[in-house]
Amino acid sequence: MTRPVHTVTLDRVGGQEPPLGPAAGWSRRGQWWLAAVAGAFVLAQLVAVGPGMGLGWDESVYVSQVSSHAPASFFSAPRARGISLLVAPVAGWSSSTPLLRVYLALLAGLGLFLALRAWRGLFPVRVLALGGALFASLWVTVFYGPQAMPNYWVAVGALAGVGCFLQAQTDRTRRGPVWGLAASALLMAWMRPTDAVWVSLPLLFALVVLRRWRHGRLLIALAGGLVAGAAEWVIEAYARFGGLGRRLSEGSDIQGGLGWHVAIGDQLRSLGGRSLCRPCTGAMPNPAVTAWWFTLPVLAAIGLAVAVRRRRTPPTALPLACAVTAAIPYLFLIGYAAPRFLLPTYALLAIPVADALVRLVTAPGRAWRPVTVTLVAMGLAGHLAVQYAVLAHTVQRTTAAHEGWERTAAALRRVGVRPPCLLTGPSTLPIAFYAGCSSASTGGPNANADAATITQAAQRMPVAVLTTGAARPPSYARGWRLVRLDGAVYAYIAPTARQDRGA
Known part of the structure; x- marks a missing residue:
């Protein structure tokens, strides 16, 4: 006896016309389009960012947790260990930054492909491919794709999770989308537990409050994925x-201090290529740099209007709702900005925005269509040019800063500060990683030691306090040997037994 297949389309759960369905408009050619977008994204990372860019401050913290190159850096309360485990297959046995960059770029491309594939049948292939291209062409996406940072992975987890949620609501007999949602929630919580909760709020609301959206297995999958991903962080x-x-x-x-902070202006300032805007002062970037940021909500609104008119609201409204909740903490609850914070929001907006653009250039009205197509094409070309101009500037400045840390680490080795060793002072955490030393801080967000701990360490290993030329050392280091390292960076080096022997 053949078991009947029960399909629950979104017209039942949302009161709308059903979406395209898993097979409609989908073919092997469609997968190749998505694979092409992902492949182009990988190539952009390797060419525009390059494997040779050294590790940044936060990257050195995450990588040091699993690397044999240097002792583990202080791991502060907001951080989660998901990205450390993601890089462990390479960083656990190799100190090669280029190898790690290539590995992460390939994983980023694979993640984008799988996230877009989760939306198959919910939108035409051309919309999914354009949405993926829009997200993958942002300078912040290309810049952080090959980095050992968690935000990109929250973004692809959010995009995949919402797609799997909608697929599971479309056909409740399919188990694949349920497992996909669980895996996506686990990935997000594994990387950044609090971000995962903010992204998931609309999904949880729909599953618990809206009767037509209730789906027991889906609720268990979402909650279970969040709990499993955050388990290590909670323990x-x-x-x-x-x-x-x-x-x-x-x-x-x-x-x-999390609270009411309007950080919209801070986020705008960071769009000019500032990886961390804290404190976020100075002039706004050129309007050409920020224009796309103001265009996004307009196109998203057009996409929603198109979906309502077509009576296919849920596939557009749900990612937009998740994009809004993902952005709330970084626009209104935190007093500084970094462009990577909003990567999940950009990923979730990409498909509705792409749908709006496709609708604009294919809408009925032959008289205006050439004009619309020309304007959209010119807008996308200008947008791409601006994004890669900002990316080139950001990569150049970041690479120069990382090379400065490497020069300082090399200078420390020349004056006898070699592993096992300890560095302290401002900006020492990444330099310590480059030098293979431990790092210590007596104040600020990375405080993990006091003066007594540092002076005791100086009895058994080389210890150096790094300062700039104008800065005075702490009281315990005022009798230590002063050495100029690189540029305006100086070191007060403790008289250890190794140095007394002329090592």
């Missing part, structure tokens, strides 16, 4: 920080 909260509430409170303090 560590009790093991290291005295409990979950204490860790959240300490994380809030490190981030300047």
